[in-house]
Amino acid sequence: MLVTSRSAAEYRAMFDLTATDLAAGSVLDCCAGGSSFAAETGARVVAVDPAYAIGRRALAETVLSGLRDGDRIIDRNRERFEWGWYGTPERRAAARVDAAHRFLADLGERPGRYLAGALPHLPLADASFELVLCSHMLFTWANQLDADWHRAALAELVRVSRREVRVFPLVVQGTGEPVGFLDELRTGLAASGHRTEVRDVPYRFQRGAHAMLVVRTGRR
Numbered sequence: 001m002l003v004t005s006r007s008a009a010e011y012r013a014m015f016d017l018t019a020t021d022l023a024a025g026s027v028l029d030c031c032a033g034g035s036s037f038a039a040e041t042g043a044r045v046v047a048v049d050p051a052y053a054i055g056r057r058a059l060a061e062t063v064l065s066g067l068r069d070g071d072r073i074i075d076r077n078r079e080r081f082e083w084g085w086y087g088t089p090e091r092r093a094a095a096r097v098d099a100a101h102r103f104l105a106d107l108g109e110r111p112g113r114y115l116a117g118a119l120p121h122l123p124l125a126d127a128s129f130e131l132v133l134c135s136h137m138l139f140t141w142a143n144q145l146d147a148d149w150h151r152a153a154l155a156e157l158v159r160v161s162r163r164e165v166r167v168f169p170l171v172v173q174g175t176g177e178p179v180g181f182l183d184e185l186r187t188g189l190a191a192s193g194h195r196t197e198v199r200d201v202p203y204r205f206q207r208g209a210h211a212m213l214v215v216r217t218g219r220r
């Protein structure tokens, strides 16, 4: 699985984040990889990813090779992407390089906000973050991770959230196909007292990926 480096601008568009959302309290970026969301957004963001266990030097290599691998995949599959949001492939690539370097610099300066951890068992207390964001992990890898894994992972994201969980995108990487078990997962969340919504977002890149799942926890 690629460790990618999306920027805070990409996160704001993928999760339709407003200044109010970000001012409301602490934010968890789970499956943060090499994203600069925490570095750019500030102290209230904590980032979790299993890749943080490998140490800073190895992680730097992984993140920088992830940039090259990501560009190659996109180059080979151009018809699966639309460019209106980024403008051009070059602008997207440059934004990712910038995000990767911001991430690596912040990791060196503020290592305490980057925690090694993996779904579906996060090393975090119940209700410890106001808002939980999950970019390009759930649903993206539904060709490798089944409905049971997703059910457990979503339950874990809800457990650590006080108010809301947002997940983007809702389609499988590569094919862009919708995930067949999404409705079943929503029904299960509703039965546990959590409200869900599939909401369109302003971000556009992978064809078919234009909506996020919002889960409002039963705590509020």
Ligand SMILES: C[S@@+](CC[C@H](N)C(=O)[O-])C[C@H]1O[C@@H](n2cnc3c(N)ncnc32)[C@H](O)[C@@H]1O
Binding pocket: 001, 002, 003, 004, 005, 006, 030, 031, 032, 033, 034, 035, 048, 049, 050, 051, 117, 118, 119, 120, 134, 135, 136, 137
């Ligand atoms: C495609 S990257 C997304 C990174 C970042 N969120 C972004 O949008 O650029 C997927 C990330 O999920 C992480 N990952 C893999 N298995 C995981 C698990 N079980 N729990 C949490 N994160 C996981 C990988 O290490 C990788 O960094």
